[in-house]
Amino acid sequence: MAELPTFLSARDVGSFAYLTIKDRMPQILTKAIDTLHRHKSEFFEKHGEEGVEAEKKAISLLSKLRNELQTDKPIILLVDKCVDTDIWNQYLEYQQSLLSESDGKPRWFFSSWLFVECYMYRRIHEAIIQSPPIHDFDVFKESKDENFFESQESIAMLCSYLQQLPRPLKDLEENQLKDELFKLLQVSLWGNKCDLSLSGGESSSQKTNVISSLEDLKPFIIVNDMECLWSLLSKCKKTSEKAAVVRVDIVLDNSGFELITDLILADFLLSSELATEIHFHGKMIPWFVSDVTVHDFNWTIEQVKHSNHELMSTCGVNWENYIKIGRWIYHDHIFWTLPHSYCAMPQVASDLYAELQKACLIFFKGDLNYRKLAGDRKWGFTVPFHQALSGFHPAPLCSIRTLKAELQVGLRPGQAEQLMASEPTWLTTGKFGVFQFDGPL
Ligand SMILES: O=P(O)(O)OC[C@@]1(O)O[C@H](CO)[C@@H](O)[C@@H]1O
Ligand SMILES: [Mn+2]
Secondary structure (H helix, E strand, O other): OOOOOOEOEOOOOOOHHHHHHHHHHHHHHHHHHHHHHHOHHHHHHHHOHHHHHHHHHHHHHHHHHHHHHHOOOEOOOOOOOOOOHHHHHHHHHHHHHOOOHHHOOOEOOOOEHHHHHHHHHHHHHHHHHOOOOOOOOOOOHHHHHHHHHHOHHHHHHHHHHHHOOOOOHHHOOHHHHHHHHHHHHHHHHHHOOOOOOOOOOOOOOOOOOHHHHHHHHHHHEEEEOHHHHHHHHHHHHHHOOOOOOOEEEEEOOEOOHHHHHHHHHHHHHHHOOOOOEEEEEOEOOOOOOOEOEHHHHHHHHHHHHOOOOHHHHHHHHHHHHHHHOOOEEEEOOHHHHOOOOHHHHHHHOHHHHHHHOOOOEEEEEOHHHHHHHOOOEOOOOOOOHHHHOOOOOOOOEEEEEEOOOOOOOOOOOOHHHHHHHHOOOOOOOOOOEEEEEEOOO
């Protein structure tokens, strides 16, 4: 077996991983502490003095975490009693096993970026759950909701676009069906730019009409496997008898505008009968600032349903109905908020792997999912995507991702050099995106 490339880490001083750990992650912790401060009176109103004490405790735990991070202290065991505590602590032991005597302990600026970044969010969760009665407070909810409210105009435009497509969609002429699918896939891709962990929690809402800007954004799609998606989905539709299930899974990323783009895509897949059921996978705990939890998922559909914009409200009513009749199914497995690369899923979460094997196609949204698909390793740019997946092939899958990390595979020879020459920050600003497919055709 060929030697695997090493992990992205802050050992590479000046790298995006290094700058994220040095600057952005402490900034995110500071914003979380500020959020707790700003909710002090709410905690008092709800829980009296106990609420104020809890706020103080959570802030002190987050301040301690920030100090450990900023002074590169050894990574410490989790002490809460959650379903995943033992798995996390076993993973910390695994990280220790990767190091030699002289390397010392796993620590922020030495261990793999993927591990320490995931660990930070899991420690934020530990700080909150150890501070009852505010143990179910989501320190990121405010910024996720703000992203939704600030994107209202773009959301209304997207809902109107979907509702005004010729109905019934299933009778659309094939070329038009493909054309509309490609448009909504691209809307879902560019929805991924709205990511609060990249912006350090600063607002990153969608202000423009995405549909009208798709043509201008096309040159920024540097791997485009949409034709593979079309041939797979249209083949599934043709070969499945009426009763058969054509299941598409969407491993979600960010709440707010991006979630809307994913729900619009899911609605289109169902209404066009390209799929017969959609399975969504969200996060069990608040994660990477903007990632979707079940509360965000349900809240968003509720907000859309009660919108005073008629066509938006129609979408929300339909979406609630899809859930009610079992055509949309929401899952949240603990694995998605562990630090493991996805090639470890068969060993660590065999039930989830078996679940994903039922899909005809799995969409993985966003940059963190891409990093976990490729193991957050320093692969060469022209390494085939199939190879970087290191055996993770539950079903045909497609990454829909804007680039926000120094990791990209499956490029043509010379393509990375060309991009570097024209845009030195091509890997990390979210300006470029991919539809990267793996699977039999
Ligand atoms: O998965 P998303 O939401 O597209 O992006 C998440 C993410 O870009 O935020 C971090 C920046 O700190 C990256 O390390 C990580 O990949
Ligand atoms: Mn995210």
